[in-house]
Amino acid sequence: MAIAGTVLIGVGLFLMAVTVIGLIRLPDFYTRTHAVSKTDTLGIGLVLVGLALHEGVTLVSLKIVLGLLFIFIANPVAAHLLTRSALQVGIMPWTRRDSAREQ
Amino acid sequence: MLHAQLETVRIALRMRWHDSNARGWHRPVFRWLAYIVLLAGLWVALSGRLDGLFLAMGIISATAVLSVTEAIFRPGDPVGFERPPARFSWLAGTVFRLVIYFPLLLRDIAVANVHVVHLVLNPRMPISPSLVEFESPLRTEASNAVLANSITLTPGTVTVDMSANRFIVHCISETMRQEIQEGVLLKRVAHVFGEKVEVPKLRNLTSAEEVKW
Amino acid sequence: MVSAVFVATASAIIVLSALSMWRLAVGRTIYDRLLAAGVVGTKNVGLLVVLGFMFKRPDMFVDLALTYALLNFIGTVAAAKYLARHPEGGL
Structure with a gap:
């Protein structure tokens, strides 16, 4: 159990690292949202599942799973709201053509 | 302040219990029951106790929360959507x-x-x-x-x-x-x-x- | 051995949060900053749980983490709603 938990935590941390790299590297807000809504959600999810496996079946792990479910619903919704708000304000996504024009 | 809240609760109750168009599981009673079971279950999970007193407190607070929020999140007939089948x-x-x-x-x-x-x-x-x-x-x-x-x-x-x-x-x-x-x-x-x-x-x-x- | 895992996880999360702060500081648009703040918030939910295991009080810290997750979400929603209504506030 503990070994499986450690492996899951490792994978989760890797995904979190990818999120941060994506957040820094990707060209515009909308593409960054991709990195956040996908890798960050699964990253924190795997870390929490890993921690729950370390704990075993107790009330604490039940609460961890509850928090996990909440994050799985809340994270995409938050990303969705932010992009929606950005589009309403009139920020248009970056496209390949834009980068060609800049050069 | 309290008076205004009680008024909200009263209106919500009146509007929700007498939804005469509702059939099957659309009847407000079922939605209330589902929410109460969900919220009271969350209460039990978070408090970690299962004795009678705690369970009763959970159900009472779930009902109280529901009666206040029902007026805000009232699931009417949203524009552009159909109601799901009532079966x-x-x-x-x-x-x-x-x-x-x-x-x-x-x-x-x-x-x-x-x-x-x-x-x-x-x-x-x-x-x-x-x-x-x-x-x-x-x-x-x-x-x-x-x-x-x-x-x-x-x-x-x-x-x-x-x-x-x-x-x-x-x-x-x-x-x-x-x-x-x-x-x-x-x-x-x-x-x-x-x-x-x-x-x-x-x-x-x-x-x-x-x-x- | 087990506590070494927790220490490593906690320090990794702290380093990653610090890196996300780069986007928070540079931004370009307010939405980038909000996104980065959300990422830091989500990571810190994990950090709180790990801290709970390190201090051998996971029961207390898990509750804190849950509350933190809720507040993080509500904060993002409130900011997004506000900015959609008052565009001049973000640009």
Whole structure:
């Protein structure tokens, strides 16, 4: 159990690292949202599942799973709201053509 | 202050208990029961005690919270959507199919993550984002909400806006645009909710004028 | 051995949060900053749980983490709603 938990935590941390790299590297807000809504959600999810496996079946792990479910619903919704708000304000996504024009 | 709150509760109660159009599981009683069981279950899970006193406190506070929030989150007939069928068999079947749907969604989430990892860590960053819109053929509010969240969680696509039946989706690469075009996810969600759909056409959005709603 | 895992996880999360702060500081648009703040918030939910295991009080820290997750979500929603209504506030 503990070994499986450690492996899951490792994978989760890797995904979190990818999120941060994506957040820094990707060209515009909308593409960054991709990195956040996908890798960050699964990253924190795997870390929490890993921690729950370390704990075993107790009330604490039940609460961890509850928090996990909440994050799985809340994270995409938050990303969705932010992009929606950005589009309403009139920020248009970056496209390949834009980068060609800049050069 | 307290008086105003009591008034809200009273109005909410009156409006909700006498919804004469409701049939089957649409009857307010069932929704109240479902919410109370859910909230009281959450209470038990968070407090970690199961004795009679705590359970009673949980049920009482769940009912209190519900009576206040019901007035705010009143599920009326939302514009542009149909009510789902009122049959209990439909509800049971949908819950069952949703339970089967989740493992499939989890697999898609895993694929999505591998995809994003590939895009972000590739030094050339092979992305080619585009913004598309389509009219969702799904008819109920719940199925459209599930579709929107599924699109966000699966490979390369994020739902930007969903108002009435209009979906605006941001795709990170050309392959992902294809996937939306084929409507794999749409068909699956339609199957879960027992609806029959045709895959809609996509339109590209390139300027702020086209986005206007 | 087990506590070494927790220490490593906690320090990794702290380093990653610090890196996300780069986007928070540079931004370009207010939405980038909000996104980065959300990422830091989500990571810190994990950090709180790990801290709970390190201090051998996971029961207390898990409750804190849950509350933190809720507040993080509500904060993002409130900011997004506000900015959609008052565009001049973000640009």
